[in-house]
Amino acid sequence: MHHIMIICPEDSPLKDADRWLSRYGFQVNLSYSLEQANKYYELADFDLLLIDQVILAVLENTQTALAGTPPRLVLDARPSLNNGIDAMAMGAKYYLPLPTDSEQLLKHVIDALENTTPQHKQNAESEPELAAPLLFARSEKEEEAENLGALDSGIIGNCPPMRELFSDIRKVAGTDVTVLIRGESGTGKELVAKALHNLSTRHDNPLISVNCAAIPENLIESELFGHEKGAFTGAVSARDGLIFAADNGTLFLDEIGELPLEAQARLLRVLQEGEIRRVGAIQSTKVNVRLVTATHRDLIDMVRKGYFREDLYYRLYVMELLIPPLRERSDDISMIAKFLLEKACKKHNRAALDYNKEFDKAIRAHNWPGNVRELENAIERAVILSPTHRVEAANLKLASHLASPKANTTSAELSTPLDGTTLDDYFKHFVLTHQHKMTETQLAQSLGISRKSLWERRQKLGIPKKVTNDK
Template structure:
């Protein structure tokens, strides 16, 4: 069944479907279709939403258990989330091409045949069913759409997207700055996917997750016998990124020795393995990210000034979630669908009360924290209902600005009511100026990555001297 006006771009695709063996009935409105047909007799309904004034929930109630596909001449992420949450099999923009529509129709009917129970008002879609915006041939995913990996329609995000698109087509080095959990790696992926290097490798490295004594070997490679345990020669991750993009997350955690080696890569376009006497040419596009103030680190002697100016060619600033307005609600609804599918639960109504709880929190952990909170609420709440209390949000008295917690405030962090956290904070502050990060982690019986994560969680500033 196709429901659209005679002037709709959807009507122009009728011939494409009939040519491929599909029998179509056409109505100009949902009311006309319900008057002359029994909608449950159809395998699939194709609906131009301009032909209906019903809300997504009301539309679901009128259509019943029949699968339907929404096509929209004025597509938006908000509409996509609402329709998908209320049972739409797919959501596609109009105009679209016949091949794209045919592909989604075939997929939808195939899903119907594999479904053992009819859909209800809370459909049980699988992850491959969700396609909020279809990527047309010859076009990249629209930044801000789920396909791009980054959701954002707020003015601050749209401005960032405009800058991202301008720099993506160049080979300029990019520094991404933003709080933990804001999606810096997603921006790096978007830069790569929009660049001329998109068909080559994107290598992502978290500099805080690799022990100090191994990071040079991991990045630059090593020769056989270069150090204890080096039983064979090995290429590093920089070499693996040749002709592609290298993304170094948390660049502020890179040791000074490795910073010097990285500077040579940027200046000379070549790397030298640990223990080697000759160099190898590489062609990489470098993208880095940090939540820290690198200029302040330069002043403290913790980061090389010459490397800083090599990295600071272009800067993209990711705003914290609390400054993104309606994006918070849009992202929350998208994550709600994802969490319900992950845990095989029906998608409940996203109520105003639940949204108010989401919007009133400061989200110091940003999107990562929001995703975890939504998942908690889905798991703990009864089916078909979301209880805001099940978000289990910590009540913070004030917003914590990025990388600004002084040492004197570390013990006043809201989490320090826990005795173990108190001990951890005091121990790190007392010993970090005498021990390296690796030694400090070993003395606590944890990994360097875990030490870094605990620093972020408890707001413990890095040592200011070496």
């Protein structure tokens, strides 16, 4: 752990850096004068000093007063060229204005710590030390962190909302805080979870991804927490769950809003106590996992309606990352489409097709309710259907979706009309009316669709699954 000393007057904006640097894992001490710092601490023991220029201005001999101290950053509420030159001449690593952007200050702190070996430590005769751990995940200097948004990074984007998202990912990745990722279906929530894991200190350990909505309700607890032999019919042997498999790594729970209340209670214990208990077991097992969750649902509304535990919500809502829908990323759509076109051509062994203006115009005109996933499917469709020399906009097959959004409704929906309601209204009414006495399979069969289609339409229309009261 790296030790930082902040020396500034009580009314200095630099004082606020104490709180947020501590959150990033630094050990920070705060003094209101150089005399106070020298009285209570040995400055040579620190790795870095952050000093307000006001403190230096009152020193009679700054060079002598700071002799033998570690590297320092000088921050000035009234920055000037002369002050900057003087500060750098007297050994400051950086000279920055106050107030300053916290991300920029953090970047300079990391750079000073990673690239400076203090003189007082160079001269100490001691055994060779192990390499210091990375300070901020794998830091913004690391290629992968810097590469967020590029074509080969997995998450493509350069519009302001995405740049803000990438900045937040870099800040959060190096911590162990629980992260809630929110965004519409198809926006790339799992890609964000992967980026958080890859940039974290846990990147050498597993990332376990679980779609909570894709696992049958009666098996979700066994899948997540494991079970003992004989815990239920079919449990012919003991089995570890997916949470245990993520030990020392990252657990990503997608569609956390679909987790049944019983499983929510168990997950809460994992967060509170750092332990899991298999279904049917008496003893608990300690685990160390970093939890990342995602949802497109309004969890606060689910809490109000009793579908989601309030105490779990506040455990999950430590840090939130918002992914903008594709329709709000107009500057990125063409860049993403070009990348997906090249990817589709390679996948289907087609010669590279030129991204033409007509094709781009059609893509930009669509609203993309399914976001990047819908865009990828449409482009793949166009590659398959277009002639060998040219990708044609008509083969995106978007017109029918725009003209008739209900074109894909099921035969069961069409066969049971309700006056004054849309087909979606009927679907929602049918599910909410019958789900308390039907299984998911029976509901799907009654509607003439698959269980997967039922789940997808639940997501689209925001229909919660039936819940069991937690008595």
